[in-house]
Amino acid sequence: MKLTNYTDYSLRVLIFLALKKDGELSTIQEIADTYHISKNHLMKIIHQLGQLGYVETIRGRNGGIRLGKDPKEINIGEVVSKTEEDFYIVDCFKEGGSYCVLTPACKLKHALHEALQAFINVLSGYTLEDLVVNKEELQQLRLLAFENL
Template sequence: MKLTNYTDYSLRVLIFLAAKKEGELSTIQEIADIYQISKNHLMKIIHHLGQLGYIETIRGRNGGIRLGKAPRDINIGEVVSKTEEDFYIVECFKDGKSDCIISPACKLKHALFEALQAFMKVLDEYTLEDLVYNQEDFEKIRLTFMKE
């Protein structure tokens, strides 16, 4: 299974914000520059993460974005579930309708469904706090990038 870029970038934004000092604001431009992501695409992601309550946006001249919840309260499996467009690994997953002629005799759908459940179960065991463990190194990387 491959996650979409949307989910990948959503997770990266959350990790970036979690690695900052508590309450410290970041800007969309800063994150776009560091990850080399389109600012326009990132704005959509930030908006969605804000709607989901994962981040908080502060308007105004000194505004920015920061986590809307403590990292320990952000479950990675939940984030993936809410940012992935679909989990249709193969054609026969779509709405119970399949054009595949072997579907009635095939157990591939069942096996892939079990694999997907196992994948999500593992992600459900992690929080954002689990993914951010060395804030000092992260800050060095961020500062080095900002100087360039």
């Protein structure tokens, strides 16, 4: 199972914002520069994260973005489920996917579905707060990356 860049970047944005002091605003450019990610791509991600309530966007000259929820209220499994386009590990998972002659008796499809559920269940055991317990170390790395631009 491989997550899309969209989901990866969504998680990175949330981690970045969780490293900020309470209420401190960040800019999309700041995040893009730190992670070397396209600003245009991040705009789409932040828009969706805002719609989902994970981030709050403040418009205007002194605007920016910040977390819309407390990090302990942001469940990682939920974020992945809401940002990942699909979880079609194999083509037969898709409705209208290619037909396999083994489908009527296939046990692989069940095993893969069970594995996918286990993957989501493990991620659901973590919150954003769990991912930033080493906040000082992460903050130093973030600042170092930003200084080396």
